[in-house]
Amino acid sequence: MAFKQSLSALVLALPLLANGLVTRRTVCADGTTVANGACCKLIPVVQDLTENLFEGECGDAAHGALRLLFHDAIAISPTLGGGGADGSIAVFNATELTFHANTGIDDVLDAVGPFLLKHADVMSAGDFIQLAGAVSLTQCNGAPRIPFMMGRAPPKAAAPNLLVPEPFDSVQDILSRFGELGFTTEETVAVIGGSHSIAGADDVVPNEEGIPFDQTPDIFDTQIFVDVQLRGTLFPGQGNTQGEVETAVPGTVRLQSDHLLARDSATNCFWQSFANNQAKLASTFGQAVFKLSLLGQTQSKLIDCSEVIPKAIPFSHGPATLPPGQTMEDIEQACATAPFPTLSTQPGPVTSVPSIPQAA
Ligand code: HEM
Ligand SMILES: *[C@@H]1O[C@H](CO)[C@@H](O)[C@H](O)[C@H]1NC(C)=O
Numbered sequence: 001m002a003f004k005q006s007l008s009a010l011v012l013a014l015p016l017l018a019n020g021l022v023t024r025r026t027v028c029a030d031g032t033t034v035a036n037g038a039c040c041k042l043i044p045v046v047q048d049l050t051e052n053l054f055e056g057e058c059g060d061a062a063h064g065a066l067r068l069l070f071h072d073a074i075a076i077s078p079t080l081g082g083g084g085a086d087g088s089i090a091v092f093n094a095t096e097l098t099f100h101a102n103t104g105i106d107d108v109l110d111a112v113g114p115f116l117l118k119h120a121d122v123m124s125a126g127d128f129i130q131l132a133g134a135v136s137l138t139q140c141n142g143a144p145r146i147p148f149m150m151g152r153a154p155p156k157a158a159a160p161n162l163l164v165p166e167p168f169d170s171v172q173d174i175l176s177r178f179g180e181l182g183f184t185t186e187e188t189v190a191v192i193g194g195s196h197s198i199a200g201a202d203d204v205v206p207n208e209e210g211i212p213f214d215q216t217p218d219i220f221d222t223q224i225f226v227d228v229q230l231r232g233t234l235f236p237g238q239g240n241t242q243g244e245v246e247t248a249v250p251g252t253v254r255l256q257s258d259h260l261l262a263r264d265s266a267t268n269c270f271w272q273s274f275a276n277n278q279a280k281l282a283s284t285f286g287q288a289v290f291k292l293s294l295l296g297q298t299q300s301k302l303i304d305c306s307e308v309i310p311k312a313i314p315f316s317h318g319p320a321t322l323p324p325g326q327t328m329e330d331i332e333q334a335c336a337t338a339p340f341p342t343l344s345t346q347p348g349p350v351t352s353v354p355s356i357p358q359a360a
Contacts, residue, residue, distance in 0.1 A: 038150070042150065145309055187284060187287065220282070
């Protein structure tokens with residue numbers, strides 16, 4: 001460790017002619033150039049996460065890290081308190097994991113917690129959770145690479161209950177929760193829909209884990225904006241639970257909150273605008289996740305360590321499609337001012353989307 005740090009402290013001072021200022025840049029031990037040498041210590045953490053937690057996959061562990069980023073960050077309110085992206089969900093897990101909306105976060109912390117504790121000597125819990133979430137996105141085809149800022153202080157207390165949205169909340173409640181934290185309606189729709197394009201449920205369908213929200217849970221694409229707009233016809237498993245509504249695609253589960261965001265007049269045109277618009281989704285979602293990572297923090301007091309985030313995987317899949325056997329007639333048109341984009345139907349027989357393999 002001491003050896004690594006002395007290597008990474010090699011500082012090259014490069015005069016920058018453009019503005020006449022001298023900017024110090026550091027080359028870390030692995031060759032990555034960073035603007036601030038303090039970021040070098042994150043590089044082995046990122047490598048550990050990609051190799052040993054995510055294992056190069058946009059699978060259960062990556063999905064869990066993204067959900068953890070959200071549940072830590074969103075737990076702040078101008079009136080009720082909470083520290084936002086401060087790591088309180090891990091440090092004060094004994095309190096926050098008892099909140100109903102955090103159902104299933106215990107499994108995420110089982111997987112992610114050992115890495116957080118292992119790297120606690122180089123970064124705070126708040127930094128770790130946001131770093132792991134940013135790195136998780138780089139495991140997913142089509143997902144944006146978001147900036148990462150370091151320097152969050154340790155959390156002071158557990159967040160209050162009832163700040164994390166539930167799938168049975170109304171659209172108005174969801175919009176006011178995100179709105180009071182500075183998110184526009186468009187950003188709110190992008191961050192919920194976009195994240196649920198690489199997601200599934202372990203605790204919504206009784207006795208079934210890893211049930212995807214769309215046909216492509218390992219690809220950050222716009223398919224969820226299509227799948228959720230289709231008329232619901234079935235429940236996976238035995239009947240429904242609170243916050244669940246009928247899905248259109250066998251093998252998937254639909255949250256009531258996603259369903260309503262696709263249909264409510266306050267959000268339906270935004271929802272539809274992301275269907276088959278990969279570039280718009282990736283950029284609005286990326287911006288919104290970065291905003292989540294700064295909740296409760298002052299950006300100017302943090303160090304920009306974005307250089308340590310791996311490259312994004314460029315989107316390499318085709319346009320969004322309708323599942324086999326369905327047509328544009330099955331789209332429940334909700335936006336009053338523009339038609340849903342015309343999509344083609346995937347060839348072949350109706351199949352069931354496989355469940356997401358669970359991290360050990
Ligand atoms: C109205 C807002 C939201 C609601 C009501 C909601 C609700 C849910 C629910 C009920 C689950 C399934 C949990 C389980 O049974 O295992 C889930 C999964 C997930 N959510 Fe959300 N969510 C919301 C917004 C977000 C946002 C903003 C993000 C990230 C930025 C996010 C990321 C995820 C991910 C990645 C999963 C999958 C976890 C896994 O597969 O292990 N969600 N969400
Ligand atoms: C969970 O909380 C316990 C104390 O209640 C603590 O010892 C443990 O480190 C916490 N886990 C994480 C991942 O922070």
